[in-house]
Amino acid sequence: MKDFFKVKTLEQVLGYTSDFPVVGTEEIALNQSLGRIIAADIISDQDLPDFPRATMDGYAMKASSTFGASEGNPAYLTVKGSIQMGESPNFAVHPGEAAKISTGGMLPQGADSVLMVEHSEAIDDNSIEIYKSVAPGQHVILAGEDIQRNEIMISRGRLIRPQEIGLLAAFGIQSIKIFKRPVIGIISTGDEIVPIDQTPGQGKIRDVNSYTLASLIEKSGGIPLTFGIIKDSYDALFRQCESAIKTTDMVLVSGGSSVGMRDFTTDVLSSLPDSKILVHGISISPGKPTILANVQNKAFWGMPGHVTSAMVVFEAVVRHFIDHVRGYLAEKISSYKISARLSRNVVSANGRTDFVRVKLIEKDGVMWAEPILSKSGLINSMVKADGLVEIDINAEGLNKDDKIQVALL
Amino acid sequence: MKDFFKVKTLEQVLGYTSDFPVVGTEEIALNQSLGRIIAADIISDQDLPDFPRATMDGYAMKASSTFGASEGNPAYLTVKGSIQMGESPNFAVHPGEAAKISTGGMLPQGADSVLMVEHSEAIDDNSIEIYKSVAPGQHVILAGEDIQRNEIMISRGRLIRPQEIGLLAAFGIQSIKIFKRPVIGIISTGDEIVPIDQTPGQGKIRDVNSYTLASLIEKSGGIPLTFGIIKDSYDALFRQCESAIKTTDMVLVSGGSSVGMRDFTTDVLSSLPDSKILVHGISISPGKPTILANVQNKAFWGMPGHVTSAMVVFEAVVRHFIDHVRGYLAEKISSYKISARLSRNVVSANGRTDFVRVKLIEKDGVMWAEPILSKSGLINSMVKADGLVEIDINAEGLNKDDKIQVALL
Numbered sequence: 001m002k003d004f005f006k007v008k009t010l011e012q013v014l015g016y017t018s019d020f021p022v023v024g025t026e027e028i029a030l031n032q033s034l035g036r037i038i039a040a041d042i043i044s045d046q047d048l049p050d051f052p053r054a055t056m057d058g059y060a061m062k063a064s065s066t067f068g069a070s071e072g073n074p075a076y077l078t079v080k081g082s083i084q085m086g087e088s089p090n091f092a093v094h095p096g097e098a099a100k101i102s103t104g105g106m107l108p109q110g111a112d113s114v115l116m117v118e119h120s121e122a123i124d125d126n127s128i129e130i131y132k133s134v135a136p137g138q139h140v141i142l143a144g145e146d147i148q149r150n151e152i153m154i155s156r157g158r159l160i161r162p163q164e165i166g167l168l169a170a171f172g173i174q175s176i177k178i179f180k181r182p183v184i185g186i187i188s189t190g191d192e193i194v195p196i197d198q199t200p201g202q203g204k205i206r207d208v209n210s211y212t213l214a215s216l217i218e219k220s221g222g223i224p225l226t227f228g229i230i231k232d233s234y235d236a237l238f239r240q241c242e243s244a245i246k247t248t249d250m251v252l253v254s255g256g257s258s259v260g261m262r263d264f265t266t267d268v269l270s271s272l273p274d275s276k277i278l279v280h281g282i283s284i285s286p287g288k289p290t291i292l293a294n295v296q297n298k299a300f301w302g303m304p305g306h307v308t309s310a311m312v313v314f315e316a317v318v319r320h321f322i323d324h325v326r327g328y329l330a331e332k333i334s335s336y337k338i339s340a341r342l343s344r345n346v347v348s349a350n351g352r353t354d355f356v357r358v359k360l361i362e363k364d365g366v367m368w369a370e371p372i373l374s375k376s377g378l379i380n381s382m383v384k385a386d387g388l389v390e391i392d393i394n395a396e397g398l399n400k401d402d403k404i405q406v407a408l409l
Numbered sequence: 410m411k412d413f414f415k416v417k418t419l420e421q422v423l424g425y426t427s428d429f430p431v432v433g434t435e436e437i438a439l440n441q442s443l444g445r446i447i448a449a450d451i452i453s454d455q456d457l458p459d460f461p462r463a464t465m466d467g468y469a470m471k472a473s474s475t476f477g478a479s480e481g482n483p484a485y486l487t488v489k490g491s492i493q494m495g496e497s498p499n500f501a502v503h504p505g506e507a508a509k510i511s512t513g514g515m516l517p518q519g520a521d522s523v524l525m526v527e528h529s530e531a532i533d534d535n536s537i538e539i540y541k542s543v544a545p546g547q548h549v550i551l552a553g554e555d556i557q558r559n560e561i562m563i564s565r566g567r568l569i570r571p572q573e574i575g576l577l578a579a580f581g582i583q584s585i586k587i588f589k590r591p592v593i594g595i596i597s598t599g600d601e602i603v604p605i606d607q608t609p610g611q612g613k614i615r616d617v618n619s620y621t622l623a624s625l626i627e628k629s630g631g632i633p634l635t636f637g638i639i640k641d642s643y644d645a646l647f648r649q650c651e652s653a654i655k656t657t658d659m660v661l662v663s664g665g666s667s668v669g670m671r672d673f674t675t676d677v678l679s680s681l682p683d684s685k686i687l688v689h690g691i692s693i694s695p696g697k698p699t700i701l702a703n704v705q706n707k708a709f710w711g712m713p714g715h716v717t718s719a720m721v722v723f724e725a726v727v728r729h730f731i732d733h734v735r736g737y738l739a740e741k742i743s744s745y746k747i748s749a750r751l752s753r754n755v756v757s758a759n760g761r762t763d764f765v766r767v768k769l770i771e772k773d774g775v776m777w778a779e780p781i782l783s784k785s786g787l788i789n790s791m792v793k794a795d796g797l798v799e800i801d802i803n804a805e806g807l808n809k810d811d812k813i814q815v816a817l818l
Binding site: 146147198208337 | 439440443457458460462464493494495496497498511512513514515550554555556562563570571572573574575576577578579580581583599600601602605606607608610611612613614615616617618619620621622623624625627628641670714715716720745746747748769784785786787788789791792794817818
């Protein structure tokens with residue numbers, strides 16, 4: 001039996017992710033960092049906020065001055081002054097005293113809470129009556145309540161979202177250490193493939209995979225680097241692979257779905273210096289004829305030639321390797337799925353993890369996943385699809401109305 | 410009663426989206442178009458593929474030549490030749506004949522199907538026996554099976570994903586007409602706000618909102634344009650707003666959570682030439698003190714000053730206006746949510762749509778949403794959060810174990 005038939009399970013293949021090193025780091029301006037991955041824990045160097053602030057318009061006071069106050073039994077307080085926004089009050093508040101304050105204003109010495117302006121009435125310029133008691137800390141953000149000094153604010157491996165950028169801005173951090181975007185090479189192979197700016201002659205097709213794979217790499221936080229189209233020649237492919245590995249962190253060789261081409265890609269991958277074939281076929285559908293080699297500690301993939309198969313393999317397998325290599329630790333995030341009900345039965349072979357393309361349709365408040373059953377060479381089926389449903393290796397299919405989880409495409 | 414208290418519901422506010430015009434269009438290179446929005450239907454100018462292709466390695470033949478073939482009763486076929494990849498076969502296949510073909514190869518005249526190589530055995534150089542029958546069209550992609558000529562391949566308003574790029578590449582389309590990214594101005598206001606590169610004195614804080622809002626705009630497909638910090642002065646804010654509206658498609662004025670500042674922002678917005686206040690308060694929490702004006706047919710927002718409130722208002726309200734203005738029609742996509750169970754009771758006021766920040770935690774295969782109950786001025790609560798749960802305006806809260814939908818942050 002040929003090597004080709006010794007397929008590995010999806011789980012076994014994903015077990016190889018940690019064989020590959022994480023990329024290096026770089027410094028980047030905060031306002032350029034959206035979607036990047038933090039490369040070192042970020043520790044707070046002060047309390048946030050570093051002074052107590054009002055979160056409502058009203059009066060700052062000691063909570064104890066308000067105890068027992070109600071509509072029927074108002075308390076009377078002396079207004080000591082008014083706090084200007086952005087200024088440090090130059091007076092303190094004692095029992096029985098209050099200070100006028102706006103949202104965001106700094107509490108004066110002695111005050112521990114803010115009473116909303118709606119619960120008070122001015123008697124004259126210097127006194128108010130209040131109809132409600134407040135608790136200590138009410139309508140106030142205390143110093144250090146958001147973040148305390150010497151706290152890990154954001155840990156290594158976290159994705160930078162708008163809120164992480166906001167937190168860093170609050171600390172005046174203008175540039176941060178992040179992981180580099182991994183550079184991922186794409187080599188297209190096949191005598192029948194022509195560049196997209198050419199009109200393919202009879203029997204030839206345009207190089208679609210270079211475009212879909214480059215976009216998937218971009219979407220996954222990598223930098224795609226396309227090496228053009230290699231004709232079916234061992235020497236040409238060997239030279240291109242040898243060259244690609246020098247300038248990239250990972251390489252995808254696309255094409256070669258035929259048994260001949262696959263053997264050929266395997267021969268090249270195993271002949272590269274310092275290389276080892278790890279996977280020669282995965283028990284998934286579509287996408288079985290996928291090859292993974294470790295070449296000089298970089299993941300080198302032989303991707304299926306059918307465009308849909310290549311996309312599914314990318315989503316189900318390659319993306320996890322990119323996440324690992326780019327230092328992303330919150331793996332949970334990338335696995336969030338949409339719940340839906342299956343609109344019809346789907347058959348699957350036991351011993352194989354099937355990926356079914358589905359269209360999501362909301363009807364009467366229920367999200368339905370409608371399987372798109374089409375040949376894996378058809379790109380239009382991916383255009384129609386909103387997501388992928390994974391059918392477990394031990395399942396023989398799914399039934400109509402089954403609750404399923406959809407990974408968005 | 411003040412204008413401020415005439416709040417509108419979330420639904421009423423979202424009803425204003427169509428008041429604002431969609432941005433103009435531009436032409437962009439295909440490999441730069443990921444995440445952009447198609448501005449005109451794209452019609453196919455030919456069949457895809459434009460010739461019938463094999464999807465397996467094997468033999469091309471007329472299906473009728475195989476009828477009745479089985480292990481016990483093989484059929485015998487004459488091998489007419491071998492088809493080279495990327496070439497148009499120079500011979501036809503008649504009944505009783507076959508041609509060797511690889512995946513992706515062009516079917517010869519007369520052939521309508523491919524028999525997998527596994528189901529055949531070579532007898533000599535010119536003949537095979539086959540153990541299985543094939544159906545017409547089996548293991549073949551027919552001409553036009555993916556896309557037919559004159560079909561709308563991708564319609565106006567669709568998001569460009571890797572698969573759309575692949576489909577366009579297949580047709581040799583190297584540049585496409587897309588909607589421009591809307592330019593969205595951010596004006597920060599407040600005497601207490603300092604630029605992030607300054608050390609704030611006592612009572613002052615750094616300009617966090619400009620950073621979170623810019624990142625949210627970027628994430629939503631817009632181009633953020635920050636206009637710096639305006640001190641609490643009517644004239645300065647008026648001048649800055651008047652100038653911002655000239656170079657942008659939408660403006661967010663951030664800050665001004667205090668009643669005084671809010672009145673002040675309202676005065677400025679209503680005094681701008683050709684302006685009308687549409688919304689003065691929304692019945693959502695957090696985010697009630699939000700203002701929307703139509704200024705010269707552009708949406709002009711007075712956003713709440715608290716960082717968390719501003720982010721929630723952006724996600725729940727502003728983003729839908731950006732989607733409309735950038736021409737995005739597949740509104741369904743942006744509303745996909747994650748199903749989870751609530752880990753504890755949450756109280757909500759009737760007559761108000763509440764947005765609760767939650768952390769998602771997977772435990773024993775169940776996704777739990779853990780509410781983060783914290784003051785809306787705390788950015789760290791957004792850093793801890795994975796998503797937002799919306800509590801309906803007519804609900805008085807949610808119970809522990811309730812099934813809920815989480816919009817990812």
